[in-house]
Amino acid sequence: MVTMADGSSPTPGSAWDVAQRQFDEASAHLNLDEGTLNFLRHPKRELTVNFPVTMDDDSIRMFTGYRVHHSTMRGPTKGGIRYHEDVTLEEVRALAMWMTWKCAVVNIPFGGAKGGVIVDPRELSERELRHLTRRFATEPSVLMSPESDIPAPDVGTNAQTMAWIMDTYSMHRGYSVPAVVTGKPIPVGGSMGRGEATGRGVMFTTREALKHLGMPMEGTRVVVQGFGNVGSVAAYLLEQQGARVTAVSDVYGGIYNPRGLDMPALLAHVKESGTVTGFSDADAVTNAELLALECDVLVPAALENQIREDNAGAVKAKLIAEGANGPTTPEADRILHDKGAFVIPDVLCNAGGVTVSYFEWVQGLEWNFWSEAEVTKRLEEIIVNAFNGVLQTALERNIDMRIAAQVLAISRVAEALAIRGVYP
Numbered sequence: 001m002v003t004m005a006d007g008s009s010p011t012p013g014s015a016w017d018v019a020q021r022q023f024d025e026a027s028a029h030l031n032l033d034e035g036t037l038n039f040l041r042h043p044k045r046e047l048t049v050n051f052p053v054t055m056d057d058d059s060i061r062m063f064t065g066y067r068v069h070h071s072t073m074r075g076p077t078k079g080g081i082r083y084h085e086d087v088t089l090e091e092v093r094a095l096a097m098w099m100t101w102k103c104a105v106v107n108i109p110f111g112g113a114k115g116g117v118i119v120d121p122r123e124l125s126e127r128e129l130r131h132l133t134r135r136f137a138t139e140p141s142v143l144m145s146p147e148s149d150i151p152a153p154d155v156g157t158n159a160q161t162m163a164w165i166m167d168t169y170s171m172h173r174g175y176s177v178p179a180v181v182t183g184k185p186i187p188v189g190g191s192m193g194r195g196e197a198t199g200r201g202v203m204f205t206t207r208e209a210l211k212h213l214g215m216p217m218e219g220t221r222v223v224v225q226g227f228g229n230v231g232s233v234a235a236y237l238l239e240q241q242g243a244r245v246t247a248v249s250d251v252y253g254g255i256y257n258p259r260g261l262d263m264p265a266l267l268a269h270v271k272e273s274g275t276v277t278g279f280s281d282a283d284a285v286t287n288a289e290l291l292a293l294e295c296d297v298l299v300p301a302a303l304e305n306q307i308r309e310d311n312a313g314a315v316k317a318k319l320i321a322e323g324a325n326g327p328t329t330p331e332a333d334r335i336l337h338d339k340g341a342f343v344i345p346d347v348l349c350n351a352g353g354v355t356v357s358y359f360e361w362v363q364g365l366e367w368n369f370w371s372e373a374e375v376t377k378r379l380e381e382i383i384v385n386a387f388n389g390v391l392q393t394a395l396e397r398n399i400d401m402r403i404a405a406q407v408l409a410i411s412r413v414a415e416a417l418a419i420r421g422v423y424p
Contacts, residue, residue: 005042013329015094015304021330023097026406029397032414039422040413043093044069044077044111049139053132056125063132065117067140069149070096073416076147077113078103078354078361080154080183081136081161083129087116091304095154098325099354101409102347106386108358111413113149115140121156133161137168144169146179146365152357153183155228155303159195163188179364182357191360192372194353197379198323199233201352204383205344206234206297206321207241212391213319213342215296218242221258223295223317225249225287226302227276230323230350232267234299239263243297247290248276254290255282291315300327301350307332315341322346337400345402347409348390355382 002020003009010017020041027037047067052060066089069077079099092114099112117136121129143149153162162181166188170176178189186192193200210217220243224231227250235245244260252275255261261282269279277284291298291307292314300306301323307315312332320336320343322328327346328336336343356379363369370378394404 002041005038011090013305014088014090015326016090018305018326018329019094019097022402022406023410025330026403026410029399029403029407030411030414032410036414036417039417040071040410041097043096044072045143046089046093047140047143048089049136051135051139053128053135055128063117063119063136065115065136065139066092067113067115067143067149068092068096069111069113069143071100071111071413072148073413073420074104074111075109076111077149078110078152078182078357079113079115080152081115081117081157081165082154083117083119083121083156083161085118085120087118092116094304095325098347100413101406102351102354104409104412105347105390105405106351106355106382107412108355108382110150110354110358113151114154115151116154119156129161130164133164134168137165138172141169141172144180146177146361150179150357150361151181152353158229159183159185159190179361182360182364183353184360189360189364189369191356191363191375192370193375193379194356194360195229196233196237197356197375198230198350198353199235200237200376200379201355201383202230202234202299202301202321202323202349203237203241204352204380205349205387206238206299206319208384208387208391209319209321209342209344210297215318216242219244220297221246221295222297222299223247223290223293224299224301224323225254225290225306225327226300226324227270228301230353231299231301232270234301234321234323236263236267238297246295247285247293249285249287249290249302250276253277254285254287255279256285256290256293257282258294297321299323302327305329307336309335312336313339315339317341320344322349325350333400333402343401344387345390345405348386348401348405351386352379352383355379
């Protein structure tokens with residue numbers, strides 16, 4: 001069991017516990033001293049805030065939020081802010097750590113951060129969400145800037161949320177600062193292609209993995225758990241590449257058609273109804289049943305810890321493309337490995353979002369914005385290079401792709417630490 005500097009240990013089974021165990025497994029393949037390892041496993045700083053929000057009925061409700069910076073060795077911290085009723089500090093720590101490795105895997109000059117507020121955003125009106133967002137944004141604003149910490153959307157937040165944060169920060173500065181957040185609407189400094197970037201990255205890495213495995217994209221059966229921004233875009237783009245998406249799910253349930261789902265029609269249905277359930281020409285399935293369906297590619301694009309020791313044995317996919325952060329536990333990883341499944345780890349598979357966030361940040365700093373074609377071309381180049389780098393590491397060291405991605409990432413952050421040294 002890992003003991004942190006404050007004497008605490010990760011809660012067994014938590015995302016933070018998983019992140020630490022993954023780190024230990026990867027670092028065992030690196031010749032790093034204990035001091036360096038302890039430095040790399042600890043978050044640089046953590047902020048917990050309790051703040052009031054005036055609700056629509058004029059009552060005052062208290063909320064708790066977090067912002068964790070894991071590493072600043074390779075540049076400013078970068079990471080999303082999620083609104084979810086189950087947000088915990090340990091979860092945010094883990095997500096910040098994974099962001100550090102994600103940025104290093106794709107070799108962009110950021111360290112990892114993450115934020116969250118304990119709230120179910122579906123229970124708040126738009127006015128209440130705006131008030132909550134602006135008030136929360138003022139709390140970590142002493143740490144935020146285009147040079148130090150740049151938030152982005154995550155579960156429960158979106159481009160509008162980022163616009164409110166950018167405007168709040170800008171009002172305090174007295175001028176517009178578009179580069180302080182990414183994932184903004186295009187009229188206020190967002191990047192073309194940012195909304196589709198994470199799902200597009202899932203498609204690129206899946207395509208490259210299928211090539212490596214000698215599997216054709218045409219007719220490949222794909223199952224997607226989670227039909228939000230990541231899962232829906234990945235499903236649509238994979239269908240465009242010739243794959244057959246046979247099942248998808250969201251928080252309300254799932255649908256399945258072995259002949260394939262019509263993605264444009266399904267997207268129209270979701271836009272109208274708010275859920276995939278009730279889509280015609282498809283059978284209902286639960287999220288648990290969906291993970292065990294016959295398929296070639298499984299894309300878990302929901303929340304953490306979806307593929308676990310108790311259900312990994314039922315997974316039939318040959319390729320698992322992790323669109324979500326931390327969807328597979330270490331115990332499940334071993335089961336999938338023994339079954340011969342090829343896993344594209346989250347820090348590689350879903351890194352398209354942070355990559356285009358980096359593009360958006362650069363464009364905002366320069367006040368010079370790119371076309372969607374240029375964004376997509378640059379994204380493909382970075383993601384394909386990152387995939388090949390991780391695959392080469394895996395083959396050379398005879399390790400799986402998750403350990404390889406973390407080995408590559410940890411070594412890059414450790415190299416930056418060795419060059420910079422420890423202050424003072």
